[in-house]
Amino acid sequence: MKPELILVIEDDAAILFGLRDNLQRAGYEVRSAGDGHQGLELARTVRPDLVLLDLMLPGLSGHEVCRRIRVDGLEMPVVMLTALGEEAQVVRGLNLGADDYVTKPFGIGELMARIAALLRRHRRVTPDVVTIGSLEVDRGARRVSREGVEIELTPKEYGLLEFFTRKSGRALTREQILDAVWGDSAAVTDRSVDRAVTTLRSKIEENPNRPTLIQTVPQVGYRFES
Amino acid sequence: MKPELILVIEDDAAILFGLRDNLQRAGYEVRSAGDGHQGLELARTVRPDLVLLDLMLPGLSGHEVCRRIRVDGLEMPVVMLTALGEEAQVVRGLNLGADDYVTKPFGIGELMARIAALLRRHRRVTPDVVTIGSLEVDRGARRVSREGVEIELTPKEYGLLEFFTRKSGRALTREQILDAVWGDSAAVTDRSVDRAVTTLRSKIEENPNRPTLIQTVPQVGYRFES
DNA sequence: CTCCGTTGTTACCACCTGATGACGCTCAAA
DNA sequence: TTTGAGCGTCATCAGGTGGTAACAACGGAG
Incomplete structure (x- = not known):
């Protein structure tokens, strides 16, 4: 440890x-x-x-x-x-x-x-390593893997995923996500959140067309499975 | 609360x-x-x-x-x-x-x-979750379920239900409901409230023809059971 | 019993939202 | 300087959402 x-x-x-x-x-x-x-x-x-x-x-x-x-x-x-x-x-x-x-x-x-x-x-x-289904997120090592094989994430993708794991099970507004992951300094549209979620899904979801880990919450934002 | x-x-x-x-x-x-x-x-x-x-x-x-x-x-x-x-x-x-x-x-x-x-x-x-009879409303996750099975609600339906849970037991006029759920921005007729209530009932009532959760209050509006 | 105001229900379709491919800007490494 | 990865924005598109309208059902008053 x-x-x-x-x-x-x-x-x-x-x-x-x-x-x-x-x-x-x-x-x-x-x-x-x-x-x-x-x-x-x-x-x-x-x-x-x-x-x-x-x-x-x-x-x-x-x-x-x-x-x-x-x-x-x-x-x-x-x-x-x-x-x-x-x-x-x-x-x-x-x-x-x-x-x-x-x-x-x-x-x-x-x-x-x-x-x-x-x-x-x-x-x-908040344990160091979180397992959601077959996905494993090691917050200590900043690594993500599924069935032992590592999934490479860009910094932003990882930041988003880590935020999701910390707030798992809760519906999060795009604004909350922006504040937490991008920081208040950045002037970014909330469409960027959508974009980031899409790319993250494409890497961590078994079937990106039918996401199970990151759910869309219409009119609000997204929810990560707990 | x-x-x-x-x-x-x-x-x-x-x-x-x-x-x-x-x-x-x-x-x-x-x-x-x-x-x-x-x-x-x-x-x-x-x-x-x-x-x-x-x-x-x-x-x-x-x-x-x-x-x-x-x-x-x-x-x-x-x-x-x-x-x-x-x-x-x-x-x-x-x-x-x-x-x-x-x-x-x-x-x-x-x-x-x-x-x-x-x-x-x-x-x-620990997110706040409200239970009415066998219905469970998780405000943190923005989810509704009955006996463990999730009930899918559209944003408007959910907004209406959440408002009801916050004002449960009180008779609410259509105007109050419109203000709270639709917001004063939208110019909407109060028939829309009726319609939203109908669809909501069809999803959350055990028997939609004999509603128990959402009661009609004639000449006024609706009341949610507490 | 009839009339009328109110509420329930269904069908329709305009509009909005979110998903995604494409593009281009920035920055760091070679 | 070149190159490539990362990432934010835009345009487009499909599908869902919800408002309106039209009609049915209901119930109270006279």
Whole structure:
């Protein structure tokens, strides 16, 4: 099993050092950022398994980083680090989609246990390799195969498929798909979603004319079988 | 939307009363138990959406209750309530599968926010599905089925049915239905509602000639059974 | 019993939506 | 510079969808 990747967004170098040290000793891989913008960028690109997020940050605030992470559809657990006596802040953070918070100064044992609990719960919900019918999607290795033979997908095709696996069983609007797979930066028509779905179907469906994995939901978008 | 059900397992009557009061005011439905055995029994039978669990309990300890809940494969979030200065206990609790803990005395606002956050996260994974008699409407997947067999609906039919499920039990005028399902943009006669209801009935009613799910309310419109 | 307003049902067809082949732009590798 | 893969857009086409109309059925009022 690949070690789990934790992103620490924290501007206090001493605390960051302590966290990094403890996390690595516990077997996690660690990336870190010193301000909000850089942290958000890393969260988007390296897709950590969990984010440790200081509330007071230069650049974007911790709240804003958390909110944008959720807006982007990223689902990893987020743990807020706050100073004492900020209950109001905490409430706000939790409402923005944070999963937990820990008050500084914190017991390192407690923090590690919380992290382990969140990762365990999250893993239960999103396993690394997903099997739908005879199709196998290995999110860890970024590989797709059917009956052992690998299916080559382009980056966009894979991104679309991975998004589908994370939202399997739910009807997804083209807009949701665009936001998640293309990102809000790209100015793209939702016809492009259709196009991408067609090519993806041609590669992963047994019979692309009668798709079973990716269903069209008329007037809405698509649904991936669960 | 049905209110979410929270099970509180707590032996201190004063704290229990306060929790119950706050939870109900926040719109949750509350069940409670005063000892571990009874609490576990309730968790198994009523399947609450979340469990608030005191650590010190007569009968089974909070830890034991939590462990058995997980052993049983129940996946609802569990929040532990602990007294101050029990970090070791907390670590143990989190490792047993608790999702969070709160230290007494706690700020009620913080507790409520944590509860809301956990429910939100958990709900993201379990789509909301409504059951009327033997009919099952999965709003997340945009699917309808009866006894496991899927019923294919056109977009308009589904939109109409979903609207009905959201307003079930109330008589709805054709105008209300038009506004909600067709949108004010479309200039459509209210005979179209009749027609849509007819086709919908033909698909979802056991006996379309004697409708039970969608009742006609003469001179007004229709009512969906609740 | 008859008339009339309301609702159910069926047939028809204009329009829209989604699938897909073709094309061209961009970017990176050779 | 060339080449080719990736990908977004466009045009076209087939099939489904749903609105309208026309008629049937129903039920209440007089």
